[in-house]
Structures are given as structure tokens and as C-alpha cells.
Amino acid sequence: MRELFSVADLEAFVVQAKQHTYVGGAKRLLPYRLGSKDIQYASGDWAYHDSYLGESDFIGQEVVYFQKSPVWAMNYFGYITKPERIDAHAAGLVIKASLSKMYAEGRFLGAFEHAQDDLRYVDTNEGNVTLFQGKEFIYRQDEIVYELLYHGGLLKK
Template identity: 50%
Template sequence: MDELEAVIIEAKRAAYVGGAAQATTPSRMGAHDVSWKRGEWSYLDSYFGGTDFSGQEVVWRRGEPVWAMSYFGYIIHDDRIDASRAGAVIKHALGKLYAEEGRFLGGYRCAHDHGVYVDENDGDFSRFTGRERIEVGGVEAYNLVYHGGLIRP
């Protein structure tokens, strides 16, 4: 595994999934920021919204951006799932994916009490597009699309 890919997994696991505290002063007005740092590496997940949300994750090495991912997610059926339950499903599924599978991209399905998490993507950490969803009672109740990859000068 590439060192950068291992850093991405470590940062994602520690930040959102790990319940890292949000920054008290966001990087952008109205943003929710969760960050991680180790040695020459740093990571920031900065997003707007709640039930419907948009954000970006960036990894820096020695202060230079080297990787980024943008995403937009939303609840489709609020009669089947709310933001809190969707978050619980996502944290559970991604926690297992990062820890047990040692990866962060698609081809993954995970059952939870609040729904079934499904992630599919094309590409690898260097350039990818994908979609995650939560199905509740066989109906897609939440959807998120994402894309990203390496940043090169």
C-alpha cells in the first residue's frame, strides 16, 4: 500500500469516524471542520450543512496539498432515516472498512440496525469517483456522491 493511501485511511479513521472534536474556529464561514495531524502529514475535512451537506477532505504533506476528495450527501426519505441515524450507519460501516479491510474505497456493503450501507466506486485513491448509499427496508433513503484523487503541481 502506498504511504499516502495509508495516511488517508489513518486520518479518516481518526477524524470523522473517530469522533474528533470540531474546530472552534472554522477554516471557512459556516463550515464544520475536523482535522488530524501526524508528523509531516495533516488532514482537514471541512463541510457545510447537516441533513443535506457538501464538503471536501484534503491531505497535506509538509504543508503542500497532495490529495483531495469532494462530496455531496443528502437524505432522500426522511420518513425512513434522519441525519443522526444515517451518521450512525456511516460511522459504523466506515469504521469497519478502515479497521478490518484497511481501505477506504468502494465495493463494500455493511448492515446496521438503522439500514444497509453500500459503497461503490471506480478508480483508486489516486483518481476516483463513487457513491455511497443507505438502504432502509430495501429503499434508498440516503445518497452521497464523491470524487477526488492526487493533487499535482
């Protein structure tokens, strides 16, 4: 019979997995789908898989497994709104630096802002780890140059 887990344990694992994968520069796996970029992290009964397609405009999905069963997922779509003002590389650097700071606080949701040079990262969302939706932005001065939409939560049988 499958053991149960607490929401706090799930959230702590999601933060830990995010710290060790995209933000942590994890080595990519062989693609699961044509053209996808896939990264994984595992610890004890928990496993995490992030798979995305694209570069400056991209789409992806993160899934958390507990005892080999999917229990949580998040979908996301990000895009450059002003390619003349920012490129994918610069956006990625700001995102990684900003998310690293948020994850260091032990969370991945909630109001968060981080400035780097003349760029400002902003994350806004509603809900909690069990059911949420949100947006992240990068501003150059007062203009949005990048946006990402995300949503997810617990998976139930």
C-alpha cells in the same frame, strides 16, 4: 527540496486520518468558513483537513498535505432522499459504524456493504486513491433513503 511519498503511504495516511476525524469523533476546530464544521489530523510529514457545511444534506472537502503542500483531495455531497424514513442522526450512526469497519480493513475505497438493524450501507466506486469517483447509499429494506456522491485524487503541480 520536497521529499516524495509513495501512493501506498498516501492511502495508509488517508485511512488513518479518516479513522481519527469524523468516524473517530474528533473535536471540531473553529470554522474556517461561515457555518462550516472543520476537523484535522496530523502525523509526521502528513496533515489532513476535512471541512463541511450542512447537516442532513451536506457538502464538504477533504485535503491531505505532505510537508505542508496539498497533494490529495476529495469532494463530497450527501443528502437524505427519504426524510420520512430516516433522519440525519440515524444516517450518521450507520455511516460511522460502516466506515469504521471499512477503515479497520485498511482501506477507504472499494466495494463495501454493512448491515445494521434494518439499514444497509453500500459503497461503490471506480478508480483508486490517485483518481476515483463513487457513491455511498443507505437502504431501508430495498429503498434508498440516503445517498452521497464523492470524487477526488492526487493534486499535481
